[in-house]
Amino acid sequence: MLDRLNIVKQRFDEVSDLIIQPDIIADQKRYIQLNKEYKDLKEIVDKREEYILLTGNIEEANEIIEDGSDDEMVEMAKMQMEEAKEKLPQLEEEIKYMLIPKDPEDAKNAVIEIRAGTGGDEASIFAGDLHRMYTKYCQSKGWSVNVVDFNEGTSGGFKEVIFEVNGEDVYGTMKFEAGVHRVQRVPQTETQGRVHTSAATVMVLPEAEEFDVELNMSDVRIERTTSTGPGGQSVNTTYSAIKLHHEPTGIIVSCQDEKSQHKNLEKATKVLRSRLYERELQKKMEADSAKRKSMVSSGDRSAKIRTYNYPQGRVTDHRIGLTLYDLSKIMDGDIQKFIDELQLVENTEKLKESDVF
Template sequence: MIYNKKLFESLTKVDEKFLELNKELENIGNNVSRMKEINKSLKLLNPIVEKFSEFKKILSNLESAEQILANEKDKELLELAEIEIGEYKPKIEVFENELKRLLLPKDENDDKNVIVEMRPAAGGDESSIFVGDLFGAYKRYADSQGWKIKTLEIVETSHGYNFISFMISGEDVYSKMKFESGVHRVQRVPETEAKGRVHTSTITVAVLPEVEDIEIVINPSDLRVDTYRAGGAGGQHVNRTESAVRITHLPTGIVASCQEGKSQIENRETAMKMLKSKLWERAENEKNSNLSSLRKDQVGTGERAEKIRTYNYPQNRVTDHRINLTLNKLEMIMLGDLDEIINSLIANDEALKMAEANI
């Protein structure tokens, strides 16, 4: 029986670790912090352990069938053994590939909520308009995933938006939305274009994981908190009270603001979450100088030549340049049908990691 013995040994160690953690959990007492850590680890290991259990059954059945083939003389039993071998052998490679994928190191932020910031870049009014268009696509995609979306700050222009920030909360949000960081290029004929010429413009999207309180410690004396009246739509309270909040982290100059909540308290809490995510980003960059900031490297300068994806309206085409994927269904994608693009990006990311890990 041929199978990847090195992989099997690695999976056996995972199995043992899973059992150890379960035993520790039973005797943890009132250590809430450790309990939380264990449950997080068990959640990550559980899919591997379940798939490995299925794999071991296949290997066991295959081994039994091969023993029958080697030792039995009964024609009927030999025929059944051959059928089973023909059924189980092809499954080994399938299971091994799936288990390799499950063993890949996980991004520790994958299960977190995200804060998204969108800005127009090159292209004037068309760029501002597309900020709103893509924001609409993200809202519909979030709805299809069962996620909740909460707008944090919106700065409107006469034609579109100069800035939109929002939070998406739900299951494994960052694992999918992180691929949206970068420059998005749109090619279409503006409504104001009399000669029907196609214009090219770009917007930038930054996706940051929401950071937990324990990860970033902020000295209150390092903060300046300003309140102001929010602009734009939002209800009567927006215009009558200084409910919007802007928090500045004085040592770094990093600013986070929120104006979409119903009260100053709510906006302050949200702005603090945004600030912590931005400070996390800065800390990660300082930890490893070779890893540029999520916003700087993934978003870039916003020039037309820098892009992760192009939305070509005249040809109803969307191209993701990172994986050379082209889909002729732009209308559906702008309605929130992002699954094919994002799933392809995830698969490509996993393939690259598997090649690097040489599993």
């Protein structure tokens, strides 16, 4: 393990030197990449120091015990060794997972799209419930949430809602939410008290930086329209809403959240860039899936990933077979348990595939 940690330390020293070079500082793309690498490596280097200290304590205690000339020192050494040996397995496990190669997309912000699926008005209401759940979760993490575009359902909720989330490691946390979410409950409009099944689809895209994907604006047709929905008379009469048509791919992105046309254009462009970037990643993932079969990140948008059963008060994640009987808290944004378990499964899969150990 120490050999691997020493290689990391060597790279950390190289990066530490590189990020203060004027030519690197002048190259924004390279500087951002190296700064992120520096931060990631520093966490491992700190653990390396902890590991060296702990193994050093064990060696030192062993020498004192073997010498055996001072009974009091031997007793202290035995306590020191016992304490260090208790901590070592946990530390080694932490380091093992830290050494797994990270997906560079995980550190990015995310664009999340929720669309009502089968189930009519009830599906729209459920899409609204999911939006509220994610908003509450993201806010609890200290992330900012901004709506880009929405299409309200006739009985509440959303037929479609798109929002961006900014913060630390957003995509790496939220990517597991992509897929079909199913709800089983008695709709408000149901007079017979029968349980209906509805669904909503969630897409999670890593937010692309300008340098991540080439977007030629000459390929984009910009349509300016009046906004719909709430916002007052001025919003509904001025041409502030933006619709972008990307001619080569047929991708269409709308944004009407802001009163300013310029801000709507900025937001819509960001979403378009992210969708183009996601297309590239999807192709890569499809190529990779021929080599590896992942339980939690297949990239299949049509895969049913989770069921929310209201009569039984349970939520089941079908990818890992985890059921939690805490539906009201989960719908209030407490989804961390699912995310932790999904991340653990992904890391375990990566550990098996990697040549870390």
